[in-house]
Amino acid sequence: MPSSRTAPPPLLQVNVELPAWPVLERERRRLDAVRSATGRVATACGAVAAAAGLFTAEFAGASLLATVAASGAGLATLRLWKPGGHQKATATALYLMPGTGLVALLLAEQVVAGIHWGEALALAVWTVATGLLRPARLARRMMCPPPPPSVELAPVDEAVDAHPAARWWAANVAVDGGAAAGTVLEDVQRTGEQALRAVIRCAVPGEPVPDISVRRLSALMDIPEEEITIGPVPGRGASVRLLRVGQADETELDAAAVWAKRIAPTAMPGTVLTGIRIGRPEAGPTTTITTATATTAKRTETSPEGDA
Template identity: 55%
Template structure:
């Protein structure tokens, strides 16, 4: 069964949301593991009773993480370019060398667990509480919490999921600051609305009961979906013949121009008035080339 472009985009958005949720869950589990390790190291300063449990938990957490670390995605080779200069010119040779990405990420991933194991064992070798042990526990806790080597290792193999996609045209400090834009987002741009996946911008009132605005697709590179004028008419309670959606001059299909109502007639400019009303009667075939606005004054002449 073929899926429409709109449904495919929604499916991609749902998968992206799921990836972000999984990544957030992994991040929180890592934070909990770091806090547990810091608590175990602090406890080891005072009593050795929980040493065995702490070492076992550290080994289990590290081993489980390594088991699910996708090292198969690591690059096996890296390209190295060598530039050679000769008396009659130069040449560039590209050769492939084995990549150590898988080994590097594995070492990086095991760094927190291995260093915590060493810290726990060192605490038992020093009698009492030494200031060096306190400093080591503090450095381990702060360093792992800030550097997050396990998370860095995973992101070396699997890039973090992208943030929620929004069109750069639709991103503003206050994307729905205009009341009409807020109404559009809450009523027309919903998944079941008349214009899903869109945002309304550049809203301009062109008459007492008329407006003009620009519809943007929130997905970069995707066109504005087909919008039913009948559904929009029912939603806005405006006659269908007063609603028009068409291409925006000079823009692609991701942007559409929306007009509602009949715009007020504007007063013609001076050149139009001259060409249509004055010249045909007073000065046929005369063309107005320039207009200067100002005030005329009469100089007083001394007698």
């Protein structure tokens, strides 16, 4: 009777990303730097020992023992607790290349009598190749990936406004990969209980403010998108942009907003305030307000002393 059992489905691969530990990563970088410096010192010592072997055999035995001991100790730490496979075998061969080459060079110096030009050439080739290619370090990188580079927080620019909103912008929005990388928030003004107005400036002089995603700002600030507007600064170039967040109070509206909100709907429908000129014409002190409609332009003059 055939069995009714079926093979279990294959397990799904689950990738778990461990959180970064700054202290552990810093210690890994220090250990990697120590290993790199140790490799440089070992290469220099090997070159000196091989150069001395061209003239005397007095240090040949000690040099051979030191080379074998250093290579063996390093290989043990390289292979310890590492799974087997082609990568491990390749890394082992790479790691043994400098020590094997140095041992062969030291033995050749003992076999060949006197100083031979081939020995000097082999010493030069070994020193340059080991110092530039660094096969032992490459083997260790194969078995143990290098630690991530340290991320140094850039110092706060002196130009950053001391306002808390500007500081928050510099730490969360203007960072690399942020919604407005390379920008500075300045001239922050509160325009309501939960509203502000500020100027976004490019940190690089002469460069325009990059395109800023209102959607990303909305997600980052947890404010509805319709309450965030970014537009040009009147009279300024593309290196600055005007940021408005929230609904401004009535007392904080500028003249154009006051005209559009209070005066135009009832007194002069369809008009837009385009300019204000305050001066002292010949007729006396007057204030000239220029408005425009879709087809005509009007000018209204008022005087504190009465009709002009």
